[in-house]
Amino acid sequence: MIKLLDLQAITAMHGDEYKAAVNRVIDSGWFLQGNENKQFETDYAEYIGTDHCIAVANGLDALYLLMRGYKELGIMKDGDEIIVPANTYIATIIAITRNNLVPVLVEPTWEHLEIDIDKIEEAITSKTKGVMIVHLYGRVSYDEKLGEICKKYGLKLMEDCAQSQGCAWKGVKTGALGDAAAHSFYPGKNLGAFGDAGAVTTNNTELAEVIRAVANYGSQKKYVFKYVGMNSRMSEVDAAVLDVKLKYLDEDNKKRQDLAAYYYEHINNPLITLPKRIDDENNVYHQFPIFCEYRDKLQEFLKENGIQTLIHYPIPPHKQECYKDWKYRSYPITEKIHTQELSIPMNQVISMEEAEIVVNVINVFK
Template sequence: MMVPFLSLQEANTPYIDELKAAASRVIESGWYILGEELQSFEHEFAEYCGSRFCVGVGNGLDALILTLRAYMQIGRIAEGDEIIVPANTFIATILAITQNRLRPVLVEPDPLTFNIDPERVSRAIGPRTRAIVAVHLYGQLAAMPELSAIAQARGLLLIEDAAQAHGATRDGKRAGAFGDAAAFSFFPTKNLGALGDGGAIVTSDEMLAERLRAVRNYGSKVKYYHDCEGVNSRLDEIQAAILRVKLKYLENEITSRREIAAAYLEGIKNARIRLPVVACDPGTHVWHVFVVQCEHREELQSYLASRNIQTLIHYPVAPHLQKAYLGLHGLSLPISERLHREVLSLPLGPTLRPEQVKQVIAACCEFKR
């Protein structure tokens, strides 16, 4: 039996009639940009996250870029300032910093949870540090109470990169409600995925939200009047309507993901494969991906492929070793480099059937080098 990593067609099939109706509603309305669907989704998603405001944008990278840019325009950050960021994140987090002519300060993660280490964050703060970007990698919240305390004590902004953590919780709060602002991606593979690109920023800062609405729309609050330099990055009406449908079912899908992850954690018993660690209550992780570590990753991936199990690597090359960032190549980040060499993501999604889960578990247990 073939076990796909994630079948988007199967994932969307249960909602197909509602998705078609939502798209038809927009088509028939004749209003396709900055309309009622976006306003409704922004209200619903802000409420879901526990924040006052949501600003829909074109994609997750823009959500990060525009958050930093808006903070620069309202005087909280200046060109050349330093932003602390995890060393083992997806490159988009770094791109958002450098594209605003800010300096990324890469900090090693906790090797068990994959998330940024608060103690190392404290040691990395310097006179030009203005913000900490906490990435909730793979669906598990970063150590937000500790990072919040550091940010408040040092007068720093705390920004959540929540692209992989829709619905992740701690102490009754969801991702997006911990920092000064949070950036989300709605790429189709995300736990809350659109049928195309999409992103959003949530915040309870009214000034920031107001500026973001202008920045995403050419710097304009009133058509043809431009108060600041902006871009064209707006979550369109059809994607907003699609997301409104899927948001209703997000908690059910998270429950399915947690059940599969629990089965993996219980069933995979192989000393060659290190399982992910949940820092808090298992009910807090939303399992965007289930990432194991193996010193012989290529052999494991090849073996699983021979058993008809598709896997992916998130991510094979650390940002500081990418060609795009030659200036960072001299950094010594051994934890991040090891993780990028060893991580492997197993199939996980709401459409994975029990027999497929058992097939993955059996193959992992049987793997020998």
């Protein structure tokens, strides 16, 4: 079986370093909000290129806390609108609605799969307070026009970087392109922890202080609670592991990019559509999506030939039961993506021999 993502093999690459990091935490006797968190926050902020990194429990919390911080600062309020891509994982939308904000869904482009920046301005109303872009599949979702739109209308540009660790735009890392960004370190990410973990990055000191307090029960001083907060902490074990993995992130992403180049050069089945190829700087290939009108048959064919795949994602947010009031909305490009997308094996431990097998099987599908 050629796995979509082989976490066991990926972990084995630097197993001794992970064990040493975990043992260091065990020996310290300090398991939350200690030196490992501080070190990772420092190192990740430096890597991303921001003044602040706030480690939290998971990516959804990071998204929620980012907008919650703006609400506590009076920049956003209940009922305000956030422009967001219709084609995204449900967490992006949940974080908006949990803050009593209103998601305004904008279609992606079929070529790039990211939000159609040309459609953002027409979605802006007097209630719009921000744009949440999502660097889906590891592909950058930013250009200068987006920055100009946000500046023109005084909107906060927020990034969902759950799938884009290491991705950049003209030398600036995702996570530092906008006003603030949320990151997920779920184990399957390009930079993955041993459990759930997340972070917010920003250059806004006031926002960072609020987010850190809200994540700590709303407290900036022990037993003094300024906000109605929550408990969202990254474990010391995960912080220590992530700091090890961070050293190898660019190297691992380069292996993903090499694998993607092979796929682009050799997949030639007329039934298969590939997303528009973009510069490696702009894509860290968290997933390698392919598209086929006969997606389910293709997935079964690949499974029969020992190739693991996954659909990202079978049901778009506006068709989910939890947002049933939206079910009559129509986002045809998003729906096309969600009915045709199939992610094929993509990770840094896949050999070129395995890649050749994947390509050969895809190319003989009928």
